[in-house]
Amino acid sequence: MPIRIDAGRVRVGTMRGMGALLAGLLLAGLAGPALAAKANDTLVYASDSEPENLSPYHNSVREGVILARNVWDTLIHRDPKTGEHQPQLATAWTWVDPVTLDLTIREGVTFHNGDPLTPEDVAFTFNYVLTPEAKIVTKGNVDWMKATEVTGPHSVRIHLKAPFPAALEYLSGPTPIFPAAYFKKVGLDGFSKAPVGTGPYRIVAVESGKGVRMVRNDKYWPGSPLGRPKIGKLEFRVIPDGDSRMAELMTGGVDWIWRVPTDQAEQLKNDPTLTVLSAETMRVGFLQFDVQGRAMENSPIKDARVRRAIFHAIDRKAMVDNLVRGGARVMNAACFIDQFGCTDAGVPAYAYDPAKARALLKEAGYPNGFEIDLAAYRERDYAEAVIGYLRAVGIRAKLNYLRYAAFRDALRGGKTSIGFQTWGSFSINDVSAFTGIYFRGGEEDLARDPAVIATLQAGDTGSDPAARKAKYAEALARIAGEAYVVPMFSYPSNYAFSRDLAFTAQADEVPRFYAASWK
Amino acid sequence: MTPRPATLTPAPAEVALPPARSPAAIALRRGLSHGGFLIGAAIVGFIVLAALAAPLIAPHDPYAQDVSRRLIPPVWHAKGGVAHLLGTDKLGRDYLSRLIYGSQISLLIGLSAALISGIIGTTLGVLAGYYGGRVDAVVSYVVTTRLAMPVVLVALAMASLVGGSLKVVVLVLGFLLWDRFAVVTRAATRQVRAQDFVAAARAAGFGPVRILAQEILPNILNALIVVATLEMAHAILLEAALSFLGLGVQPPLPSWGLMIAEGKQYMFFQPWVITIPGVALLVLVLGINLLGDGVRDITAPEGRH
Numbered sequence: 001m002p003i004r005i006d007a008g009r010v011r012v013g014t015m016r017g018m019g020a021l022l023a024g025l026l027l028a029g030l031a032g033p034a035l036a037a038k039a040n041d042t043l044v045y046a047s048d049s050e051p052e053n054l055s056p057y058h059n060s061v062r063e064g065v066i067l068a069r070n071v072w073d074t075l076i077h078r079d080p081k082t083g084e085h086q087p088q089l090a091t092a093w094t095w096v097d098p099v100t101l102d103l104t105i106r107e108g109v110t111f112h113n114g115d116p117l118t119p120e121d122v123a124f125t126f127n128y129v130l131t132p133e134a135k136i137v138t139k140g141n142v143d144w145m146k147a148t149e150v151t152g153p154h155s156v157r158i159h160l161k162a163p164f165p166a167a168l169e170y171l172s173g174p175t176p177i178f179p180a181a182y183f184k185k186v187g188l189d190g191f192s193k194a195p196v197g198t199g200p201y202r203i204v205a206v207e208s209g210k211g212v213r214m215v216r217n218d219k220y221w222p223g224s225p226l227g228r229p230k231i232g233k234l235e236f237r238v239i240p241d242g243d244s245r246m247a248e249l250m251t252g253g254v255d256w257i258w259r260v261p262t263d264q265a266e267q268l269k270n271d272p273t274l275t276v277l278s279a280e281t282m283r284v285g286f287l288q289f290d291v292q293g294r295a296m297e298n299s300p301i302k303d304a305r306v307r308r309a310i311f312h313a314i315d316r317k318a319m320v321d322n323l324v325r326g327g328a329r330v331m332n333a334a335c336f337i338d339q340f341g342c343t344d345a346g347v348p349a350y351a352y353d354p355a356k357a358r359a360l361l362k363e364a365g366y367p368n369g370f371e372i373d374l375a376a377y378r379e380r381d382y383a384e385a386v387i388g389y390l391r392a393v394g395i396r397a398k399l400n401y402l403r404y405a406a407f408r409d410a411l412r413g414g415k416t417s418i419g420f421q422t423w424g425s426f427s428i429n430d431v432s433a434f435t436g437i438y439f440r441g442g443e444e445d446l447a448r449d450p451a452v453i454a455t456l457q458a459g460d461t462g463s464d465p466a467a468r469k470a471k472y473a474e475a476l477a478r479i480a481g482e483a484y485v486v487p488m489f490s491y492p493s494n495y496a497f498s499r500d501l502a503f504t505a506q507a508d509e510v511p512r513f514y515a516a517s518w519k
Numbered sequence: 520m521t522p523r524p525a526t527l528t529p530a531p532a533e534v535a536l537p538p539a540r541s542p543a544a545i546a547l548r549r550g551l552s553h554g555g556f557l558i559g560a561a562i563v564g565f566i567v568l569a570a571l572a573a574p575l576i577a578p579h580d581p582y583a584q585d586v587s588r589r590l591i592p593p594v595w596h597a598k599g600g601v602a603h604l605l606g607t608d609k610l611g612r613d614y615l616s617r618l619i620y621g622s623q624i625s626l627l628i629g630l631s632a633a634l635i636s637g638i639i640g641t642t643l644g645v646l647a648g649y650y651g652g653r654v655d656a657v658v659s660y661v662v663t664t665r666l667a668m669p670v671v672l673v674a675l676a677m678a679s680l681v682g683g684s685l686k687v688v689v690l691v692l693g694f695l696l697w698d699r700f701a702v703v704t705r706a707a708t709r710q711v712r713a714q715d716f717v718a719a720a721r722a723a724g725f726g727p728v729r730i731l732a733q734e735i736l737p738n739i740l741n742a743l744i745v746v747a748t749l750e751m752a753h754a755i756l757l758e759a760a761l762s763f764l765g766l767g768v769q770p771p772l773p774s775w776g777l778m779i780a781e782g783k784q785y786m787f788f789q790p791w792v793i794t795i796p797g798v799a800l801l802v803l804v805l806g807i808n809l810l811g812d813g814v815r816d817i818t819a820p821e822g823r824h
Binding site: 153242243246247259263264267316318319321322323379381384385388389391392398399400401 | 582583584586587588589590610611612614682684722756765769771781784785786788790
């Protein structure tokens, strides 16, 4: 193709940065095939972000969740197909009362370093993450616990702060168990560099900025609901650039990629060496507003009418149909619609109506719009489309594209007015995993609305499912009414991987490599 | 090298002269027979016109998006259409309109960065060349310091510290690209300074300001124009590189570098998204360089290689 060669020459000739990038690509492409693929039983998967710390409690990126699920075990296993809770590291559990949970810990399980799993490990892990010194970033996943005590040679008791019906859901996902003795010896830094768990894969090398290498845990306890992994070696490689990931996949440098833009996924389907899958996930994109107006003086965002105008200005349906595709749905409530307690019944819906948006802006005192900044960290196209829609009603937004950690801190710290957020709820099928993070008064809550916080707390701690649902519906209606956030749509994930690989995608956006195999 | 003021070399009346031509007419004649100059002038002239007349000639609003009409191929493609001659981008914005408006940004950055760096570099260079000695040593030291800094790296660091925007890019590039101006004007000034007419001006009692402005500057202008075109092209490329890396001009401004960055995603399957702004950039930079070379050849043919 002469055109492509021309483009290459333009870029190499004109931009040294691009030249280096191309050279890098070429080198990676040359070095890649020796490492990946079926022949040497190594599954190399690539993704964009690198966990800031490999301890699953100290990062909140999806890549960290994937590592956590493949390297650590949790007390309870949730079957992704049926949603049923099954024994994992805990063989049995009983509610003594709504704030006390007794669990029996499995015998005969060993950590990757040879230490046997004991109830002390469980108690240490949960008590440690609750201490402020642990500085965990996933507080919303554990702050329902008050304390955990060892009650016998094989049992622990978790005391809750208040009744929390979703507890089992949290114990079967974002709460992996750490080896107490090892962690105390090496500390968080040492643990991050050489993590140890009980899971199906064992981490053998952590290379900052490059990735993580794992091998099958040959001593993995028999009878685990996860099963024994079939692939011998697993490697996570960080490749921030989407096109480089795709190039690596096409040249055989990696075996598995995801988050392939729908445009490219459709083209990749024509490649006979690849399998392409797309599936909706629990991830929901939303615009989060600096409701308290910390990012700029006299912030227009403080005015609910301005926030509602933004809601009306964006054609979410058109974005889903043309840009996102792949099974995405428009979300009206600030949660994933299939989560327990998530509903859009009674939640005000904002139709695409630029005229109304302009009228609302005028009413709020901005007939000529205003300038504002919008931060994003994932799909740039979506953020740019939002900027285009805002521009059409007079709001001139400037894109500030950041890495996730910087993006999150900018929002938390009140340094940006609008953030294009996405949240996958840690794959927890309960609305509290969404609302609890963004609206219950925690660090990520930029609205801090006492009414919402109280209603959500009532919902989180209620024991009657119907009463919980009613409370959540009330909170979600108020959140949408005040337009604290603009829920956009659910995210599809497009997976592309080698034809040799048998891989099944789950809606909860956790690739289960331990269940994958070579064809 | 330089035409001497007429007062210093009165031509004896009795010598037979070729038919008299003004220097401007000579330059024009040379220009019209200089292929590179003509091509460069045509390209730059065309792009400057397009940039100036953008609101008149752009068929669409470069910011108007329509996601239902995204990634339409250009007109020569089987699926293209005349509504969008160069197709549309990933958000359904008209590519031709964005390209036309993008030329404004490239030219604006090229001109202002060359102007800022030209003022800084020329001031330093002329002072060093004219005074020599300690002034020269200081300026040379400053130039060496500046040359020791990798431009792209410093520009990236500055842009990521302050945050990318049009203003930041212009200032950063303006304050980084003056070294060649300083080096060239210093050398040229040293040559001119040794000429008789400068000595005559000094003997006539003119102050240094007047000598620098009226005797030296006009005589180093040729060299200055050549450096200015080079630096303009350099600044345009650096802007594109910065924008490509996400640290230059911010969306939705239609900068060519940004368009190349956005097109990268489509390189495999919709190559025209990246090819079109890439070719535009190539043509503009080529045009500016041809023009600069041409100007040098025409005004100072003895310097031709």
